[in-house]
Amino acid sequence: xxxxxxxxxxxxxxxxxxxxxxxxxxxxxxxxxxxxxxxxxxxxxxxxxxxxxxxxxxxxxxxxxxxxxxxxxxxxxxxxxxxxxxxxxxxxxxxxxxxxxxxxxxxxxxxxxxxxxxxxxxxxxxxxxxxxxxxxxxxxxxxxxxxxxxxxxxxx
Amino acid sequence: xxxxxxxxxxxxxxxxxxxxxxxxxxxxxxxxxxxxxxxxxxxxxxxxxxxxxxxxxxxxxxxxxxxxxxxxxxxxxxxxxxxxxxxxxxxxxxxxxxxxxxxxxxxxxxxxxxxxxxxxxxxxxxxxxxxxxxxxxxxxxxxxxxxxxxxxxxxxxxxxxxxxxxxxxxxxxxxxxxxxxxxxxxxxxxxxxxxxxxxxxxxxxxxxxxxxxxxxxxxxxxxxxxxxxxxxxxxxxxxxxxxxxxxxxxxxxxxxxxxxxxxxxxxxxxxxxxxxxxxxxxxxxxxxxxxxxxxxxxxxxxxxxxxxxxxxxxxxxxxxxxxxxxxxxxxxxxxxxxxxxxxxxxxxxxxxxxxxxxxxxxxxxxxxxxxxxxxxxxxxxxxxxxxxxxxxxxxxxxxxxxxxxxxxxxxxxxxxxxxxxxxxxxxxxxxxxxxxxxxxxxxxxxxxxxxxxxxxxxxxxxxxxxxxxxxxxxxxxxxxxxxxxxxxxxxxxxxxxxxxxxxxxxxxxxxxxxxxxxxxxxxxxxxxxxxxxxxxxxxxxxxxxxxxxxxxxxxxxxxxxxxxxxxxxxxxxxx
Amino acid sequence: xxxxxxxxxxxxxxxxxxxxxxxxxxxxxxxxxxxxxxxxxxxxxxxxxxxxxxxxxxxxxxxxxxxxxxxxxxxxxxxxxxxxxxxxxxxxxxxxxxxxxxxxxxxxxxxxxxxxxxxxxxxxxxxxxxxxxxxxxxxxxxxxxxxxxxxxxxxxxxxxxxxxxxxxxxxxxxxxx
Numbered sequence: 001x002x003x004x005x006x007x008x009x010x011x012x013x014x015x016x017x018x019x020x021x022x023x024x025x026x027x028x029x030x031x032x033x034x035x036x037x038x039x040x041x042x043x044x045x046x047x048x049x050x051x052x053x054x055x056x057x058x059x060x061x062x063x064x065x066x067x068x069x070x071x072x073x074x075x076x077x078x079x080x081x082x083x084x085x086x087x088x089x090x091x092x093x094x095x096x097x098x099x100x101x102x103x104x105x106x107x108x109x110x111x112x113x114x115x116x117x118x119x120x121x122x123x124x125x126x127x128x129x130x131x132x133x134x135x136x137x138x139x140x141x142x143x144x145x146x147x148x149x150x151x152x153x154x155x156x
Numbered sequence: 157x158x159x160x161x162x163x164x165x166x167x168x169x170x171x172x173x174x175x176x177x178x179x180x181x182x183x184x185x186x187x188x189x190x191x192x193x194x195x196x197x198x199x200x201x202x203x204x205x206x207x208x209x210x211x212x213x214x215x216x217x218x219x220x221x222x223x224x225x226x227x228x229x230x231x232x233x234x235x236x237x238x239x240x241x242x243x244x245x246x247x248x249x250x251x252x253x254x255x256x257x258x259x260x261x262x263x264x265x266x267x268x269x270x271x272x273x274x275x276x277x278x279x280x281x282x283x284x285x286x287x288x289x290x291x292x293x294x295x296x297x298x299x300x301x302x303x304x305x306x307x308x309x310x311x312x313x314x315x316x317x318x319x320x321x322x323x324x325x326x327x328x329x330x331x332x333x334x335x336x337x338x339x340x341x342x343x344x345x346x347x348x349x350x351x352x353x354x355x356x357x358x359x360x361x362x363x364x365x366x367x368x369x370x371x372x373x374x375x376x377x378x379x380x381x382x383x384x385x386x387x388x389x390x391x392x393x394x395x396x397x398x399x400x401x402x403x404x405x406x407x408x409x410x411x412x413x414x415x416x417x418x419x420x421x422x423x424x425x426x427x428x429x430x431x432x433x434x435x436x437x438x439x440x441x442x443x444x445x446x447x448x449x450x451x452x453x454x455x456x457x458x459x460x461x462x463x464x465x466x467x468x469x470x471x472x473x474x475x476x477x478x479x480x481x482x483x484x485x486x487x488x489x490x491x492x493x494x495x496x497x498x499x500x501x502x503x504x505x506x507x508x509x510x511x512x513x514x515x516x517x518x519x520x521x522x523x524x525x526x527x528x529x530x531x532x533x534x535x536x537x538x539x540x541x542x543x544x545x546x547x548x549x550x551x552x553x554x555x556x557x558x559x560x561x562x563x564x565x566x567x568x569x570x571x572x573x574x575x576x577x578x579x580x581x582x583x584x585x586x587x588x589x590x591x592x593x594x595x596x597x598x599x600x601x602x603x604x605x606x607x608x609x610x611x612x613x614x615x616x617x618x619x620x621x622x623x624x625x626x627x628x629x630x631x632x633x634x635x636x637x638x639x640x641x642x643x644x645x646x647x648x649x650x651x652x653x654x655x656x657x658x659x660x661x662x663x664x665x666x667x668x669x670x671x672x673x674x675x676x677x678x679x680x681x682x683x684x685x686x687x688x689x690x691x692x693x694x695x696x697x698x699x700x701x702x703x704x705x706x707x708x709x710x711x712x713x714x715x716x717x718x719x720x721x722x723x724x725x726x727x728x729x730x731x
Numbered sequence: 732x733x734x735x736x737x738x739x740x741x742x743x744x745x746x747x748x749x750x751x752x753x754x755x756x757x758x759x760x761x762x763x764x765x766x767x768x769x770x771x772x773x774x775x776x777x778x779x780x781x782x783x784x785x786x787x788x789x790x791x792x793x794x795x796x797x798x799x800x801x802x803x804x805x806x807x808x809x810x811x812x813x814x815x816x817x818x819x820x821x822x823x824x825x826x827x828x829x830x831x832x833x834x835x836x837x838x839x840x841x842x843x844x845x846x847x848x849x850x851x852x853x854x855x856x857x858x859x860x861x862x863x864x865x866x867x868x869x870x871x872x873x874x875x876x877x878x879x880x881x882x883x884x885x886x887x888x889x890x891x892x893x894x895x896x897x898x899x900x901x902x903x904x905x906x907x908x
Contacts, residue, residue: 043783046906074899078895081790081887106755113759113760132766133764133770277734348745384748386749387746387747388755404851
């Protein structure tokens with residue numbers, strides 16, 4: 001239609017027909033709309049899930065529906081909208097490496113930030129803040145959220 | 157076309173014997189997108205910032221040697237002054253000298269020339285990167301002139317000192333420092349993307365990834381390391397800024413935050429950062445020792461893989477800066493092991509360099525002297541790191557001058573020996589003139605000898621208990637025992653000698669810029685592609701057309717050749 | 732790989748660690764502070780859900796724009812990009828109402844560290860939405876004239892990343908609070 005009016009810069013590839021590199025040309029528009037529909041359905045499930053999780057008190061339901069579905073949604077977007085499948089392999093490796101670094105960071109920092117007690121120390125200010133916060137909230141308590149990881153260590 | 161000095165702080169003209177006179181002054185010098193001009197902008201800005209960093213160390217070392225006495229050219233140094241000076245010194249030297257000269261200037265200058273293309277793939281983004289960087293430098297300098305003065309909480313900026321104005325006493329200065337650092341990060345993120353995509357996509361025909369010179373590889377690996385590690389610190393900087401200005405409590409335990417989180421976020425970046433600056437310096441050394449021993453690099457792929465391995469490992473060692481900060485001791489065990497492990501790949505690289513030199517036909521030019529001294533001095537720095545990487549001994553050494561001497565034995569070679577090696581080696585290409593080799597050697601010895609006399613006493617002082625960031629040791633009778641103040645004075649006097657000899661460099665540099673002997677295209681008889689371009693290269697780099705590459709960069713003293721070098725662009729027949 | 736697209740992937744890679752830093756810090760603090768549940772209960776789940784819907788739809792229009800551009804149909808690509816920009820605008824409007832409401836109820840950035848994280852994380856994300864919208868405007872106006880159509884995909888990639896960040900922000904701040 002408008003091929004003849006393309007003004008491409010010298011460095012840019014000819015837009016269009018090999019934009020997908022691997023010859024996987026043309027997902028039709030309706031394929032994308034189908035994915036979008038699945039994403040919306042997942043959104044609905046992720047809204048209902050935590051409500052059920054709270055009512056039943058089974059925290060795992062909240063976790064799986066809220067975060068598990070987020071992971072699935074992310075996968076669908078990355079695969080179908082960002083076409084990572086037709087990109088060179090190293091792109092996927094690059095993204096996974098970055099995620100891995102974040103997991104490493106949380107793993108290395110967590111023992112210090114997650115806990116308010118060590119073998120020989122107690123984070124008094126944090127404990128106080130927690131107590132006062134819970135008192136002030138009065139009744140909302142553990143609103144479907146994780147209990148602190150480790151049981152309080154012996155104080156010296 | 158005027159070639160007089162521009163009166164802009166960031167830019168000096170250089171002598172174009174030939175070239176593109178169609179462009180106006182502004183477009184050519186201030187608004188250029190040419191990678192070589194941008195490289196010059198970074199380099200001269202870095203040199204100016206080095207003067208500032210050098211001035212700060214002059215002042216505070218004078219204070220340490222003769223406490224309470226007015227420092228010539230500054231005046232009396234108060235405790236707050238001292239804090240601001242050491243903070244500025246550290247921040248400037250790492251972020252505004254080492255990184256711009258080693259990565260931004262050399263990367264910008266060398267990458268297109270060494271891979272045989274005419275410019276970076278995103279020239280306007282390149283210009284924007286420099287402008288952000290310049291803005292960051294201006295904001296940092298401006299922080300000295302605001303009410304309260306410059307930030308004094310050390311380049312590591314631990315909260316709550318850095319988060320609360322009532323502790324830091326520099327409400328505005330702290331935020332300006334933070335903003336300057338954040339802008340500098342943004343500039344280097346953009347620059348890094350530019351470098352990596354250029355090397356991936358714009359290599360000359362025939363240049364496979366393993367034909368790329370090591371220095372280019374090192375800059376690329378450094379850029380990737382930087383991109384992968386700076387994110388958490390950017391997040392932390394935003395949080396710290398909000399703590400400073402908006403009363404949030406990200407790092408305030410009373411408000412549910414945690415100061416140790418900042419330390420982790422900082423050092424998660426801070427440790428890879430030192431390898432970000434180390435790798436380019438090692439790359440420079442590799443280029444120089446191959447040319448001046450007329451020998452191929454002993455094991456190209458080994459250097460490459462160990463560099464990548466060092467980069468990967470560098471993400472696993474960060475908490476060795478926090479052994480005494482109250483981290484989980486089990487983590488300290490892990491980080492001790494990884495820290496000691498990381499010395500292995502770096503040592504491997506040094507072995508390869510020694511293997512390269514062995515049996516070579518050594519030419520002791522000024523760049524070669526710098527490269528050799530890098531290996532020796534960095535080695536000393538590295539072995540002293542062993543004491544600090546083991547958490548047990550680090551409990552004693554942490555926050556003493558032992559740490560300081562260790563990192564200066566690593567950082568000074570990286571930032572200054574590396575920069576001088578690079579400048580003395582590539583000056584003929586950059587400016588079309590030769591530096592005076594005799595004065596270069598005078599500058600070399602006048603730098604290296606005093607350097608050792610500054611920091612060896614500091615190792616001993618640190619082992620004897622000298623804490624860091626103390627502005628007057630007379631307040632500590634235990635640290636004024638026999639000989640200790642004498643060692644501090646020795647260090648300061650050596651510093652004065654070292655600073656004096658930098659005048660030799662500056663005079664040589666600027667004199668040669670205008671009056672030096674004309675440089676041929678390839679004065680060192682080297683193989684890499686930049687030496688096939690004229691000295692200095694015109695806009696577009698290769699007036700004879702973009703080159704084609706036939707072999708790797710280190711084919712020196714090849715048995716099939718009469719000449720002892722074999723440029724990458726020469727086809728395979730005998731000449 | 733075309734250089735522009737390569738550059739956008741590297742940009743996305745560096746942004747993963749930036750947002751990873753913010754979100755990782757939030758997650759660690761949130762687990763260590765169960766009392767934040769009393770604060771987080773006040774985030775507006777339905778506004779968050781609506782915004783998720785908006786962003787997912789705008790991602791759809793972005794990829795449809797890419798599809799059109801790859802067929803050479805610059806005008807359609809531009810229209811779809813404007814729809815994406817519109818989605819971003821709706822997102823920001825909803826967020827501004829949300830935040831105004833919360834601030835008026837006293838939940839400011841400094842009232843509790845939960846809210847500090849909330850505004851910082853969502854705010855940083857919002858800045859990226861704005862940046863994406865601006866980039867898209869430039870690319871769309873070129874595309875409408877049939878120029879630089881390869882940039883439609885690149886702008887879309889960046890937009891999908893911004894959507895991905897929200898896909899994780901949404902459960903963290905709104906449903907599994």
